[in-house]
Amino acid sequence: MISESISDPSAVTFHFNGDEIKAQDGQSVAAALLNVGARITRITRIHSQPRGVFCGIGICFDCLVVIDGVPNQRACLTDVRQGMKVEIQDGVGDYAGDSQP
Ligand code: FES
Numbered sequence: 001m002i003s004e005s006i007s008d009p010s011a012v013t014f015h016f017n018g019d020e021i022k023a024q025d026g027q028s029v030a031a032a033l034l035n036v037g038a039r040i041t042r043i044t045r046i047h048s049q050p051r052g053v054f055c056g057i058g059i060c061f062d063c064l065v066v067i068d069g070v071p072n073q074r075a076c077l078t079d080v081r082q083g084m085k086v087e088i089q090d091g092v093g094d095y096a097g098d099s100q101p
Contacts (some may be wrong), residue, residue: 006042010079011023011024012024012025012027012080013028013082013083014032014080014081014082014083014084014085014086015037015083015084015086016033016036016086016087017086017087018086019084021036021038023034023035023080024080024093025079026079027079027080028030028075028076028079029055029065029073029075029076029079029084029086030063030075031076032080033053033075033086039053040052040088041043041053041063041064041065041088041089042064042065043088043089043090043091044091045091045092046089048081051063051064053075053076055076055095056076057076058074058076058077061068061074063076064085064089064093065086065088065089066086066087066088066093067083067084067086067087068084069092069095071089071092071093072089072093085088
């Protein structure tokens with residue numbers, strides 16, 4: 001039964017734009033974000049439009065986020081990890097400490 005498999009939703013805690021989010025171990029970042037109503041994962045480079053999870057299978061790249069300072073991570077293909085820091089990606093994203101455009 002599905003509800004039995006998610007009986008401990010507090011198994012993993014991570015941060016999304018500074019907010020603490022609880023998720024189940026093995027859940028994708030995308031699923032965890034959708035579960036709490038967070039729909040925006042990135043802002044487009046040219047027109048600054050919001051994007052979020054679309055295909056859910058790693059094809060569209062609309063779910064790109066910055067994870068622990070590394071941009072261009074697909075939220076739908078990345079499992080949550082205890083303590084990870086996920087941020088909305090603005091444009092192409094900058095690597096932590098990288099001053100290159
Ligand atoms: S939602 Fe399409 S690649 Fe993640």
